[in-house]
Amino acid sequence: MISKEKYDALYKAMIRERKSRKEAERIIEEKSAEIFFVNEKLKKVNQDLEIRIEERTKDIEDSRQKLIVAKRIAEEATKAKSDFLSSMTHELRTPLNGVIGLTDLILDEDVNDKVKDMLSNIKFSATHLADVINEILDFSKIEAGKITFEKVQFNLPDILKVLYKNLSITAKQKGLKLFLDIDDEVPELLQGDVVKLNQIINNLVGNALKFTEKGHVKVSCGLESKNRKDNRVTVYFEIQDTGIGIKKEKLESVFDSFTQSDSSIGRTYGGTGLGLTITKNFIELQGGKIGVTSTYGKGSTFYFSLPLVFISQKESRKKETKQRVYEALDLKVLVADDMAINQLVVGQILQKWGVEVDLVSSGQEALSLLDKHEYDLVLMDMQMPEMSGCDATRIIRTDSRFQAVKDIPVIAFTANAFENSKREVYEAGMNGFVTKPVNPIHLYETLSNFRKSS
Numbered sequence: 001m002i003s004k005e006k007y008d009a010l011y012k013a014m015i016r017e018r019k020s021r022k023e024a025e026r027i028i029e030e031k032s033a034e035i036f037f038v039n040e041k042l043k044k045v046n047q048d049l050e051i052r053i054e055e056r057t058k059d060i061e062d063s064r065q066k067l068i069v070a071k072r073i074a075e076e077a078t079k080a081k082s083d084f085l086s087s088m089t090h091e092l093r094t095p096l097n098g099v100i101g102l103t104d105l106i107l108d109e110d111v112n113d114k115v116k117d118m119l120s121n122i123k124f125s126a127t128h129l130a131d132v133i134n135e136i137l138d139f140s141k142i143e144a145g146k147i148t149f150e151k152v153q154f155n156l157p158d159i160l161k162v163l164y165k166n167l168s169i170t171a172k173q174k175g176l177k178l179f180l181d182i183d184d185e186v187p188e189l190l191q192g193d194v195v196k197l198n199q200i201i202n203n204l205v206g207n208a209l210k211f212t213e214k215g216h217v218k219v220s221c222g223l224e225s226k227n228r229k230d231n232r233v234t235v236y237f238e239i240q241d242t243g244i245g246i247k248k249e250k251l252e253s254v255f256d257s258f259t260q261s262d263s264s265i266g267r268t269y270g271g272t273g274l275g276l277t278i279t280k281n282f283i284e285l286q287g288g289k290i291g292v293t294s295t296y297g298k299g300s301t302f303y304f305s306l307p308l309v310f311i312s313q314k315e316s317r318k319k320e321t322k323q324r325v326y327e328a329l330d331l332k333v334l335v336a337d338d339m340a341i342n343q344l345v346v347g348q349i350l351q352k353w354g355v356e357v358d359l360v361s362s363g364q365e366a367l368s369l370l371d372k373h374e375y376d377l378v379l380m381d382m383q384m385p386e387m388s389g390c391d392a393t394r395i396i397r398t399d400s401r402f403q404a405v406k407d408i409p410v411i412a413f414t415a416n417a418f419e420n421s422k423r424e425v426y427e428a429g430m431n432g433f434v435t436k437p438v439n440p441i442h443l444y445e446t447l448s449n450f451r452k453s454s
Helices: 004-107 113-144 156-173 194-210 248-253 263-269 275-285 313-320 340-352 363-370 389-398 400-405 419-427 440-453
Strands: 152-155 177-182 189-192 216-227 232-241 289-295 299-310 332-336 356-360 377-381 410-414 432-435
Touching (some): 004 113, 113 156, 152 156, 152 194, 156 177, 194 232, 194 275, 194 299, 275 289, 275 299, 332 340, 332 363, 340 440, 356 363, 363 400, 377 389, 389 400, 389 410, 410 419, 419 432
Parallel strands (some): 177 216, 332 356, 332 377, 410 432
Antiparallel strands (some): 152 189, 189 299, 216 232, 232 299
8 A cells, every 4th residue: 555645745746747748748839830921931031032032133133234235335336447448548548548647758859958958847747747646546555455555676875866856856946945965874775665666756846846935844854763683774864844734623534535625725735635644654554653843924844754674884885786688688578459559659669678578458369460470579458449458368378379379478558556456466367467558667678578578
């Protein structure tokens, strides 16, 4: 028998267990209800989230499609702009090539000083127009991020003296004094992009002369720093004038595109408003710096520094002993150009160098002569009626009829200097290009290089 004490204890324990179980069931029921409620809320949140994700995905896809359309429109606009500039460049450079080329040819003749002076003025004006065209091209290249810089050796003092001589004509015509001061510390032989440097200095000095009515313009060149370990130098240039000056509030925007310090300046002095923008980009993209100080009504000082590579004195003296010799070119060249003026200019230049020349007006005519005669080289205009220079070159390279001459050097003779046109030149199988207006030195060097390689 269980004693009453044990029975009571067991009974109380059972009662407590029953109460605990009921309490546990109640808590479980409450928690289950809470969990159910939370699950329902989570379901609703998930549903809302899925809807929002779906909507967001749709928005992203819509945005992506809009971006694709916008990108296509931008690319089409860029191509249209490039095609327009390419076409306009060709149309403008082609007659300029005739004007500058014929002027050079006449200047080489025995003419009196008065005629020579008038011809020099004609060439100066035509060259100025060519510079304006180049500014537009350079700005387009800078915008597209496709500007490149060459590394060639040049004699800086000689370059500055030639510029001084050429710009002295403008200074004299305006009754201004032009000074050139080159510090003795400046190395003579340097390496860099001499064409861009010429443009920079021409632009700054040209502006100084243009905006100065009386007084002087002074060009100074000095050595800012020199590192013999890596043959690097930083050359400092300063162009100071006594011209109209720039208002203080306009100094910060003077290098902006299509900007001039006063709206009346464009009407009075002309200009595209691109020169200083291009100059600044040319300098900064080569690691240099440019700045300006000015007092309105009294004059301005533009200054810039440019890192370059210097060549040792030994190499410099060795370089100085070499003189350019224009030897006769024993070549037979076929020139294909639809413009009679270009044929006349190029034909006479080539004949001066002893080159035997045949002239045709289309790619089809060029193919016809190549099939009948032997030539050392072809100068081929890119844009011609009936058949372009590129199309004619592709036929020369691939058509079995021209197997015997498929490797003949073909040089593009073009007024178009855009990167896509240069790419087209090489994709067509051409070996190089000469731009219009034709530079006789560049043309001679190009022909000489292909003469050596042939």
